[in-house]
Amino acid sequence: MGPLIPFGVIGAQWDLVIALLIGVAFGYVLESSGFSSSRKLAxxxxGYDFTVLRVFFTAAITAVIGxxxxxxAGWIDLSMIYVNPTFVTSAIVGGAVMGLxxxxxxxxxxxxxxxxxxxxIDAMFFTxxxxxGIFLFSEFFPAISGLYEQSSMGPVKVYEVLGLSRSLFVFLLVIVALAAFILTSMIEKKVKKIES
Amino acid sequence: MKRVYIILMTIAVLMSAGLFLFDDKKPDDQLSPQKLLLEINDDSRYWSTDLVADKIIKHDPALLLIDVRSNDQYEEFSLPGALNIPLENILDEEWQGYFLAEDFDIVLFSNDEIYAGQAWILLRRLNYKNLRVMQGGLNHWAETIMQPLMPKQSAPQEAFELYDFRRAANQYFGGGSGEIQPVDTETIQVTRKKKKSAVEGGC
Incomplete structure (x- = not known):
């Protein structure tokens, strides 16, 4: 049956409407989880607030299990789902820049x-x-395209690279996630909470 | 820790552990044996030689003839415009694009129906659509189109009309000599569809 748009269950002309609805819902969830506070995110x-880690980890394991x-159940064709191609070098460099x-x-x-x-105001300056950054990246793309496209692995999945079965990988991921939840809530209790 | 978190965590562990139960189940991109059996018993996949001849004569743009016999036999004689994909190579990657061309009526044929029928089952199992088998194969083609028999005087009008069509078709296909020069297959333009294009998108 799914994914709904590529299989024409929902027409492609609804793309923008759906994107808008999802965007509004996503923004609402972010705001109501307190994610519009830079203190909470940082x-x-x-080490004083791990809500970000818990929320995104929960989203990931919920989505993967679902x-x-x-x-x-035959409701979605996983081969139709877009898998981001992996570029090892640019993922590391980009991840470091983004993290900084x-x-x-x-x-x-x-x-x-x-x-x-x-x-x-800090968020406005951030945007x-x-x-x-987007402008500079685009302007200098020809200069860094070598780095960008280095060590391409194609649209691989983690469990394929590790040689695990999908079920085992998902199970381990859930265990790691839950361990992280418990561990971070223990850390949070010890560290003084900063009001956002 | 709140009780609700413990419950939710337990659910997550159980759900992920439940995935092991389904580990061997493959996604359902092939036709199930039950459905295949239904289709095997349904003879709507057969196209008569007359229908195929009519479509060739009318240059039906949606017609894609596929000769599943060996290359030698194909070189010797085949239907005009037919593409040669020997049965043993039918699952080769290079041909899959032709079967994916869903706008086409793909007509499989061989000398009789056996090879074409086998090819049809293989391809249907892989869930390719719009596949037909020319009924009776080339042997029946020779009997009906190449050397049509004059119906008896007492035969119904339709039989004479069919006979007229077959004689006309016979003229079209080379006047009963039985020699057909297969069209250069390079000229067949098939728009190949990508097998499956994933949805583009990102974060």
Whole structure:
């Protein structure tokens, strides 16, 4: 049956409408989880607030378990799902740059818009910086395209690279996630909470 | 820790452990044996030689003839415009694009129906659509189109009309000599569809 849009269950002309609805829902969830506060987001790096880690880890394991069950039920064709191609070098470099920006600014791209939407000035400057970064990246792309395209692995999946079965990998991922939840909540109790 | 978190965590562990139960189940991109059996018993896949001849004469753009016999036999004689994909090579990657061309009526044929029928079952199992088998194969083609028999005087009008069509078709296909020069297959333009294009998108 799914994915709904590529199989024409929902017409492609609804793309923007659906994107808008999902965007509004995503923004609402981010804001109501307190993700429009840079203090809360940066807390994951300083060790006093791990909500970010828990929320995204929960999203990941919920999505992975749900998708696999849906595929077994025949509701979704997993081969139609877009898998980001892996470029090892640029993932490491990009991850370091993004992490540095995250620590310094206290936002990631999505949450900076959330913060800007509720009038946080640091978030607005963060978004300006982000567009500046996009502009510079695009302008200098020919110069760094060698680095960007280095060590391409194609659209691989983690469990394929590790040689594990999918079920085992998902199970281990869930265990790691839950261990991280318990561990981080223990750390949080010891560290003084900073009000956002 | 709150009780609700413990419950949710237990659910997550159980759900992920439950995946092991389904580990061997493959996604259902092939036709199930039950459905295949239904289709085998349904003879709507057969196209008569007359229908195929009519479509060739009318240059039906949606017709894709596939000769599943060996290359030698194909070189000797085949239907005009037919593509040669020997049965043993029918699952080769290079031909899959032709079967994916869903706008086409793909007509499989061999000397009789056996090889074409085998090819049909293989391809249907892989869930390719719009596949036909020319009924009776080339032997029946020779009997009906190449050397049509004049119906008896007492035969119904339709039989005479069919006979007229077959004689006309016979003229079209080379006047009963039985020699057909197969069209250069390089000229067949098939728009190959990609097998499956994943949805583009990112974070």
């Amino acid at each position: 807390g994951v790096f300083y 998708l696999i069950y849906f595929s077994y 920006g995250f620590i310094m600014g206290g936002y990631c791209p999505g949450t900076s818009f959330c913060g800007a939407a509720i009038g946080k 300006i910086g982000m567009f500046l």
